[in-house]
Every structure is written in C-alpha cells, then in structure tokens.
Amino acid sequence: MTHPILKVVTCDGCQSYLVGCPSTRAALLVDPKVGRESTYADLLEQYGLTLVAVLDTHTHADHLSASTRLTGEDVPLWMSHATPVDRPMRKLRDGEEVEVGELRFRVIEVPGHTVDSVALYGRGLVLTGDSLFIGGLARADFVGSDPEQLFRSVKERLMTLPGETLVFPGHGYNGILFSTIEAESRLNEALQFDSAAAYAESLGAVIGAGNSDAVVRNLELNLAESPELPAVAGNAAACCAAPSKGTAVKIPEISAAKGREIRDGLGDAGQWVDVRDPFEYEHGHIEGVTNLPLSELGFHLDHFQGDRPYYLSCRSGVRSMTAAKTLARLGVVTNPVNVGGGILGWQDQGFPIIGLPAS
Numbered sequence: 001m002t003h004p005i006l007k008v009v010t011c012d013g014c015q016s017y018l019v020g021c022p023s024t025r026a027a028l029l030v031d032p033k034v035g036r037e038s039t040y041a042d043l044l045e046q047y048g049l050t051l052v053a054v055l056d057t058h059t060h061a062d063h064l065s066a067s068t069r070l071t072g073e074d075v076p077l078w079m080s081h082a083t084p085v086d087r088p089m090r091k092l093r094d095g096e097e098v099e100v101g102e103l104r105f106r107v108i109e110v111p112g113h114t115v116d117s118v119a120l121y122g123r124g125l126v127l128t129g130d131s132l133f134i135g136g137l138a139r140a141d142f143v144g145s146d147p148e149q150l151f152r153s154v155k156e157r158l159m160t161l162p163g164e165t166l167v168f169p170g171h172g173y174n175g176i177l178f179s180t181i182e183a184e185s186r187l188n189e190a191l192q193f194d195s196a197a198a199y200a201e202s203l204g205a206v207i208g209a210g211n212s213d214a215v216v217r218n219l220e221l222n223l224a225e226s227p228e229l230p231a232v233a234g235n236a237a238a239c240c241a242a243p244s245k246g247t248a249v250k251i252p253e254i255s256a257a258k259g260r261e262i263r264d265g266l267g268d269a270g271q272w273v274d275v276r277d278p279f280e281y282e283h284g285h286i287e288g289v290t291n292l293p294l295s296e297l298g299f300h301l302d303h304f305q306g307d308r309p310y311y312l313s314c315r316s317g318v319r320s321m322t323a324a325k326t327l328a329r330l331g332v333v334t335n336p337v338n339v340g341g342g343i344l345g346w347q348d349q350g351f352p353i354i355g356l357p358a359s
C-alpha cells in the first residue's frame with residue numbers, strides 16, 4: 001500500500017497535518033492554526049500539492065483556526081454535523097467516507113472534549129484531533145465537555161482500530177511525534193482505568209472551569225461566520241488533561257566529529273538515518289545515510305531492527321531528537337542516538353557532503 005504524503009506543522013504544542021495523495025497531488029489540511037498560513041503554502045508548493053479541503057476536527061478553544069482564511073468556493077471546509085456554526089461547510093457524520101484524491105478516510109465521531117470532535121482514519125493512520133493524545137487524553141473541563149464520554153469515545157471508537165495504526169494527535173507536549181494504537185493501549189496511563197467513571201473521578205474536573213476569557217474569545221471567533229482574525233495569535237490554554245509521566249524519554253547525543261568516526265565504521269549505511277524532508281536531503285546530504293522524513297517515519301518502522309544502534313540526524317538536531325524519542329517510546333529502536341548539530345554541525349567541522357551546503 002502506497003502511503004500518503006504526510007507533513008506535520010508544529011507550533012506551541014498545536015499540530016496541523018497536510019495529507020496528500022501521491023498520485024493526484026490533492027491535499028487535505030487538518031487543524032490549521034492562525035499565523036502558520038505561509039508554512040502551509042510553502043509545503044503545498046514544495047510538494048506540488050493542490051489544497052482541496054480543510055478539516056477542523058472540532059471547535060478549537062485553545063487557539064484560533066485559520067480555516068476561514070484558507071477555504072472558499074474551491075476549497076470547502078469540513079467539520080462535524082454537530083458543530084454549531086452557520087458557515088458553508090461539509091457536515092461530516094460518523095462512518096462517512098471522505099476522499100482526498102485517491103485516498104479514502106473514514107470519519108469517526110469522538111465526542112467528549114467537545115460535542116463536535118471527530119477523528120479521521122485510513123491508510124494506516126488515524127488523526128485523532130483533541131481526543132487521544134500520546135500518553136494522555138484531551139482536556140475535558142470546558143463548557144460542553146464530558147470526561148466520561150471522552151473516555152468511552154477513545155476506548156470504544158479508537159482503541160478498537162488495528163494495533164499497528166499510527167496515531168497522530170492534534171497536540172504534542174512531550175517531544176514525541178506519533179504513536180500507535182498498540183503502544184497507547186500499553187503506555188497511556190489515562191486508558192488504564194477500569195471505567196469511564198473512574199477516569200473522570202481521577203481528573204476532578206469542574207465543567208466550565210477551563211473557559212477563561214481568552215478561551216471564550218477564541219470560541220467566539222472560531223464559530224463566527226466571518227471572523228476578524230489577527231495575523232498571529234498565541235494559545236489561550238493547553239488541551240491535554242494530564243500529560244503522562246511515562247512519556248519522558250532520555251536520548252544520548254553525540255557530536256558531528258563522533259558521528260563521522262562512527263559513520264566511517266558502519267557496516268550498514270542504513271544505521272544512519274537523515275530525517276529531513278526529501279528536498280532538503282536532495283539539496284545536500286552526508287554520504288552513506290538513508291533519508292526517511294520525520295513526518296512519514298511511521299510508514300517505515302520496518303526499516304529499524306530493535307537492538308542495533310541507530311544514528312539520527314537532521315538540519316540542526318531538533319527533528320532527529322524527536323525521531324529518536326518517538327522510536328524509543330514505541331520500542332522500535334532500543335538504542336537511538338541523536339547526532340547533535342545535524343548537518344549544520346557536520347559542515348562546521350569542514351566534513352564533506354554530497355551536493356550543496358545546508359543553510
């Protein structure tokens with residue numbers, strides 16, 4: 001099965017997803033955030049994609065959605081039929097199938113965080129929006145939230161998906177990009193409660209307590225037909241109920257000089273992985289390394305073989321650290337090592353590359 005083009009845009013804990021069809025180059029943008037419009041446009045251009053729809057997985061309380069700026073006659077907005085907004089959009093229902101070029105995804109209603117929360121499942125992944133997070137569940141103390149319903153939605157609607165399904169949440173607070181249904185069933189502390197009532201009791205949530213003045217303002221703008229949005233806006237709140245202590249992962253890091261010494265002694269070049277995007281890799285890369293883009297790393301988990309050490313690099317060492325933490329938490333790689341400084345550090349040492357220098 002050919003995997004989708006998948007690009008993740010992270011900003012202050014919020015995660016947007018650009019999902020593209022490799023054959024038709026049609027693309028869906030999920031949960032766009034105000035202030036990142038130019039990033040989305042750049043990605044569309046870099047990958048030769050055409051935006052065909054925008055999906056908000058729910059009415060956002062913590063940040064402002066850029067959906068009204070990106071949709072129109074040729075690019076429709078998709079939201080739940082339960083979204084209380086008078087705006088032209090495709091109203092999604094549970095079990096409905098949506099198309100992105102030749103890709104097909106199934107809508108799964110997951111109310112609890114909000115009444116209109118939906119997830120999107122297909123092609124080996126599920127975009128969970130604000131429901132299932134890595135190591136936790138979404139916040140459930142806003143007006144309209146229901147922690148018991150959220151727990152049941154996740155347990156009954158999402159955790160019954162195939163174990164190998166990749167989980168991409170609407171927020172990330174722990175430096176881990178994605179998970180799997182199987183991993184969350186083992187590691188997510190919120191899912192270990194015996195009942196929805198026990199989970200809700202553990203939170204001690206007061207419904208409505210999360211609705212600060214800033215949250216109320218965000219909700220008003222995100223539900224308005226033609227909101228006047230600022231150029232950039234910060235977050236009004238975090239959306240995770242209780243981040244899991246078990247998501248903390250410590251990764252060893254080596255210098256570029258040590259990395260060169262190790263690379264020269266590697267018997268299998270596949271042990272060193274560059275997680276930059278393909279256009280960055282093609283521009284210039286370290287000889288003998290394999291390119292597996294960070295956002296699509298989950299589609300290549302069979303590349304990694306447990307006990308062997310893997311060295312991960314990127315432009316500066318940030319994305320590769322995320323890759324290392326993600327692989328370690330999943331248990332896919334026992335000994336991931338981050339190459340600090342990435343290709344920039346490599347170049348600073350005067351080491352050779354194939355192609356042009358990174359900037």
